[in-house]
Amino acid sequence: MSIPRILIIGSGAVGAVYGHHLAMAACRPTYLIRDTKSDNSKMPRTLHRYSLVGKKIDSRQQHLRTITLGCTGWDQVWICLPSSAIESPWLLKQLALLDPYTPIILWSPDFRDRDILQKHYSGPISRALIGIISFQTPLPGENTPSEGIAYVAPPRSAVLEDSEAGNQAAAWLKAGGLPTAINDNLALHEARMTALLQPVIAALEITQWSLKKLRQSQWLSVATKAAREAKAVGETYLGKPPSRSIPGQHFLLKTAISVAPTLLPFPLEPYLRYHFSKVSEQTRIMLDGWIEQGKISKLPITSLEALRSALP
Ligand SMILES: NC(=O)c1ccc[n+]([C@@H]2O[C@H](COP(=O)([O-])OP(=O)(O)OC[C@H]3O[C@@H](n4cnc5c(N)ncnc54)[C@H](OP(=O)(O)O)[C@@H]3O)[C@@H](O)[C@H]2O)c1
Structure with a gap:
C-alpha cells in the first residue's frame, strides 16, 4: 500500500501534534x-509531551515538510x-488548488464552520473535535519546557466523525500513539462542548484572565446562563430540540475551576491567558454566531449578549 499523504493546513500548536502522530503512524504529513x-x-x-501523571516530559524533534501553495x-x-x-x-x-473531492477533516470549533466551508468546497468535509491541550513554549512567565510545542494527550485526544474519512483519520492517529474516538453525531457533541466552554472563556477574559476573580465574580453565573443559551442555539441549528441542562452546572463549573489547576501538569492560568488571547478573534466570532443564530431561531440570548458587550 502506498504511504498516506496528508496535507495539514495550519502548523501551530494543534497541527504540530497531529502531524507528529501521523508521522509516527508512517503517514507522510506536509x-x-x-x-x-x-x-x-x-x-x-521540539515537541514536548507531558505524561498525564508525574509531570514528566518526553521531548522529540519534529522535521516535517512545509509548502506554501496548495496542490493535488x-x-x-x-x-x-x-x-x-x-x-x-x-x-x-x-x-481551489486541491483535487475537488479530497476529503477534508475540519478541526476548527465553530458549530457553523462546516456549512460555511461547504459553500466554497464541494468535496466531503468531516468534522473533528480536538481533545489535546497544546501550546507554544515556554509560556509567558515560565522557563520550561524549552522553545517548542508542549502538549497533553488525554483519552479522546481526537474525536472523529463516523464517516469513511473520519474512521481513516482516527485509525492513523491511533496507530501513531494518540488516543482517539469515533462519535456518530459529532457535530451535535461538539456544538454542546463548545457551548459549555466558550462563554466561560469570555467571562475569564472579562475578569482579566484570573481564575480567582472569575470564581468570585457575577460573570461566572452569566457564563453559566450563556452556556445554556449557546447550547440551545447550537442544538436548534443542527435540527435537534433543546435538551435539558446539566443540573448544578454553576456549582460544577466553580469546582472545576478550583480543582483543575492542581490536576494538570502545566500552569493552567498562564496557558488559558496565552491560548485564548491568541484566538481572541475566534471567541468573538463564536459569540456573534450564537447571538445571530439565536435571533434567527427566536431563542433567548441575553447572557450571550451581556458577555459579548463586556469583552474588551
Ligand atoms: N491548542 C490547543 O490546546 C487547542 C485545544 C482545543 C482547540 N483548539 C483550537 O484549534 C485551533 C488552532 O489552535 P492552535 O493552538 O493550533 O493555534 P496556533 O498555534 O495559533 O496555530 C494556528 C495556525 O493557523 C494559522 N492561521 C491563523 N490565522 C490564520 C488565517 N487567518 N489564515 C490562515 N492561517 C491562519 C497560523 O498561521 P501563522 O503561523 O502564519 O500565524 C497557525 O499555523 C483553534 O481553533 C483553537 O481554538 C486548540
Whole structure:
C-alpha cells in the first residue's frame, strides 16, 4: 500500500501534534503554511509531551515538510486553523488548488464552520473535535519546557466523525500513539462542548484572565446562563430540540475551576491567558454566531449578549 499523504493546513500548536502522530503512524504529513517567517513554520522544532501523571516530559524533534501553495495528490486535507480563518481569502485560494473531492477533516470549533466551508468546497468535509491541550513554549512567565510545542494527550485526544474519512483519520492517529474516538453525531457533541466552554472563556477574559476573580465574580453565573443559551442555539441549528441542562452546572463549573489547576501538569492560568488571547478573534466570532443564530431561531440570548458587550 502506498504511504498516506496528508496535507495539514495550519502548523501551530494543534497541527504540530497531529502531524507528529501521523508521522509516527508512517503517514507522510506536509504542512501548508501562509508565512515562512512565522515561528509556527520553523523546522526542526521540539515537541514536548507531558505524561498525564508525574509531570514528566518526553521531548522529540519534529522535521516535517512545509509548502506554501496548495496542490493535488493528497489522501486527506486536515484544517487545523481557528474558526476566524475559515473564510480567509488565503484559505479559499489554497482549497481551489486541491483535487475537488479530497476529503477534508475540519478541526476548527465553530458549530457553523462546516456549512460555511461547504459553500466554497464541494468535496466531503468531516468534522473533528480536538481533545489535546497544546501550546507554544515556554509560556509567558515560565522557563520550561524549552522553545517548542508542549502538549497533553488525554483519552479522546481526537474525536472523529463516523464517516469513511473520519474512521481513516482516527485509525492513523491511533496507530501513531494518540488516543482517539469515533462519535456518530459529532457535530451535535461538539456544538454542546463548545457551548459549555466558550462563554466561560469570555467571562475569564472579562475578569482579566484570573481564575480567582472569575470564581468570585457575577460573570461566572452569566457564563453559566450563556452556556445554556449557546447550547440551545447550537442544538436548534443542527435540527435537534433543546435538551435539558446539566443540573448544578454553576456549582460544577466553580469546582472545576478550583480543582483543575492542581490536576494538570502545566500552569493552567498562564496557558488559558496565552491560548485564548491568541484566538481572541475566534471567541468573538463564536459569540456573534450564537447571538445571530439565536435571533434567527427566536431563542433567548441575553447572557450571550451581556458577555459579548463586556469583552474588551
Ligand atoms: N491548542 C490547543 O490546546 C487547542 C485545544 C482545543 C482547540 N483548539 C483550537 O484549534 C485551533 C488552532 O489552535 P492552535 O493552538 O493550533 O493555534 P496556533 O498555534 O495559533 O496555530 C494556528 C495556525 O493557523 C494559522 N492561521 C491563523 N490565522 C490564520 C488565517 N487567518 N489564515 C490562515 N492561517 C491562519 C497560523 O498561521 P501563522 O503561523 O502564519 O500565524 C497557525 O499555523 C483553534 O481553533 C483553537 O481554538 C486548540
